[in-house]
Structure formats: C-alpha cells, structure tokens
Amino acid sequence: GDSVTQMEGPVTLSEEAFLTINCTYTATGYPSLFWYVQYPGEGLQLLLKATKADDKGSNKGFEATYRKETTSFHLEKGSVQVSDSAVYFCALRYNTDKLIFGTGTRLQVFP
Amino acid sequence: EAGVTQFPSHSVIEKGQTVTLRCDPISGHDNLYWYRRVMGKEIKFLLHFVKESKQDESGMPNNRFLAERTGGTYSTLKVQPAELEDSGVYFCASSQVISSEAFFGQGTRLTVV
Numbered sequence: 137g138d139s140v141t142q143m144e145g146p147v148t149l150s151e152e153a154f155l156t157i158n159c160t161y162t163a164t165g166y167p168s169l170f171w172y173v174q175y176p177g178e179g180l181q182l183l184l185k186a187t188k189a190d191d192k193g194s195n196k197g198f199e200a201t202y203r204k205e206t207t208s209f210h211l212e213k214g215s216v217q218v219s220d221s222a223v224y225f226c227a228l229r230y231n232t233d234k235l236i237f238g239t240g241t242r243l244q245v246f247p
Numbered sequence: 248e249a250g251v252t253q254f255p256s257h258s259v260i261e262k263g264q265t266v267t268l269r270c271d272p273i274s275g276h277d278n279l280y281w282y283r284r285v286m287g288k289e290i291k292f293l294l295h296f297v298k299e300s301k302q303d304e305s306g307m308p309n310n311r312f313l314a315e316r317t318g319g320t321y322s323t324l325k326v327q328p329a330e331l332e333d334s335g336v337y338f339c340a341s342s343q344v345i346s347s348e349a350f351f352g353q354g355t356r357l358t359v360v
Contacts, residue, residue: 140289172351179251180290180338180351225290234280234303235349237290 138163140226142238149216149245157211157241159200159226167228169193169202169209170235175222183211183224216245249273251352253339259358265327268355272321272341278302279322280342280349281314285335293337296322297345329359 143158161169171183171193184193189204198213209226226238252271260266272279281293293312294304298319307314311330316322326333336356340349 177353179353180340182348227290234292234295234306235282235290236292237282239287239289240284 138167138228138236140228140236140238142224142226142241145223145240145242147241147243149243151218151245151247152215153245155211155213155216155220155243157224157226157243159209159211159238161207161209161226161228163207163228165230166204167230169200170227170229171198171200171209171211172225172227172237173222174225174240180225216243218245218247221245251339251341251350253337253352253355255355256353257356257358259360260329262331262359263328265325266329266357268324268326268337268339268357270322270324270339270341270352272339273343273350276341276343276350277319278342278345278349279316280340281322281324282338282340283335284338284354285332290338293324326357329357331359333357334359 139162168187170185172180173183184195186193186202192201200211223240223242225240227235229235254269279296282290284290292306295302296316313325336354338354340351342349
C-alpha cells in the first residue's frame with residue numbers, strides 16, 4: 137500500500153544552519169504531497185504542499201520539490217531559527233482521500 | 248473564527264475504563280476526520296465523516312472504538328473498554344469540502360495505565 141518514510145530524528149542544529157529533512161514515498165498513483173508542522177503545545181499546521189511532479193511548495197523559508205523520479209519530497213530551509221523547533225510530518229493524499237503520514241521528525245534548533 | 252477544538256487536552260485513565268473524546272470542527276465544515284499517533288509512530292487515519300454520515304471508517308482499529316457525529320456538528324470518539332495500546336495522541340481535523348485543506352486541532356493525549 138501507499139506509505140511515507142521520513143528520516144529519524146531528532147535533528148539538532150545550530151541557528152542559521154541549513155536544514156534538510158528527507159521524505160520518500162511509495163504510491164500507486166499520483167498523490168499530492170504535504171509537509172505539516174506541529175509546534176510545541178499546538179496542533180498540526182499545513183506548512184507547504186505540491187500537487188504534481190516538479191512542483192515546488194514553499195512557505196516561511198521552507199521549500200520542498202515533488203520529485204517523481206526519486207519518489208521524494210525533501211524539506212529544506214537555508215537558515216533555521218530557534219522558532220523552527222517543532223515536529224515535521226511528511227504526508228501524501230489522493231484527491232478525495234485521507235492523509236497518509238510519515239512518523240514525524242523532531243527538529244531542535246539551538247542558539 | 249475559532250479553529251478546530253478538542254476536549255480534553257489530556258486524559259489519563261485506567262485499563263478497562265471508558266473515555267470519550269470530543270471534537271468541535273470549524274463552523275460550516277462538513278468533513279470531519281479522526282487520526283491517531285501512537286508511541287511516536289506515524290499519524291494514522293481512523294475515520295471520516297461527511298456531515299453526520301461515516302464516509303470511511305477503514306482505519307478504526309476494532310469495535311472498542313465508536314465515533315459519532317450527531318447532527319453533523321461536533322463529533323465524539325469513545326473508547327470502551329480502553330486498553331494500554333490505545334495510548335497516544337488523537338487528532339481531529341475538518342475541511343469545508345473533501346479536497347480542500349484539512350485544519351487540525353491540538354489533539355487529545357490519551358494515556359491508559
């Protein structure tokens with residue numbers, strides 16, 4: 137079945153470091169891909185999304201490109217801040233179906 | 248406008264007891280979803296309501312779980328009797344139409360001891 141695999145955390149970085157959180161997926165069709173973020177004490181928030189191959193989603197300095205050839209949707213940010221510390225979830229979804237999530241990756245950014 | 252609200256935020260119960268979780272979706276959102284994250288693993292789909300009807304309940308783990316959405320407004324998820332493996336964070340989400348963005352609540356952390 138369809139699934140999402142994320143890199144294990146926690147990812148620990150110093151402020152202003154470059155961030156990559158890897159996400160790969162297995163899908164029988166052509167889903168939309170998402171990154172959700174959960175800040176401490178808050179609910180899940182949609183961070184960015186891409187609906188088709190080669191689309192790039194971006195928001196708050198984060199980017200991810202839908203790579204069909206490598207079945208990947210890696211999350212990147214050029215310079216992280218302490219306020220980016222959170223748990224990040226990669227997910228896929230077909231048009232009218234449920235979200236399928238990865239296990240989440242905790243990011244800790246230190247000043 | 249209020250977001251998706253879940254009650255309680257935390258619940259600690261003993262094995263064998265009953266717990267009821269509540270979700271108030273965003274007003275006007277016909278679609279309501281329940282998800283669960285167990286033991287730091289992936290967030291898994293439980294079920295989907297469209298108004299008061301269960302559209303998809305393929306993710307419900309067993310018959311100890313009962314979800315309702317009377318009147319198509321708020322929803323409850325009852326676990327009876329609770330088992331240790333039911334511990335986790337239960338998320339509720341709602342969306343206006345089935346293909347639009349789903350907005351999530353803060354989650355209910357359930358601990359069964």
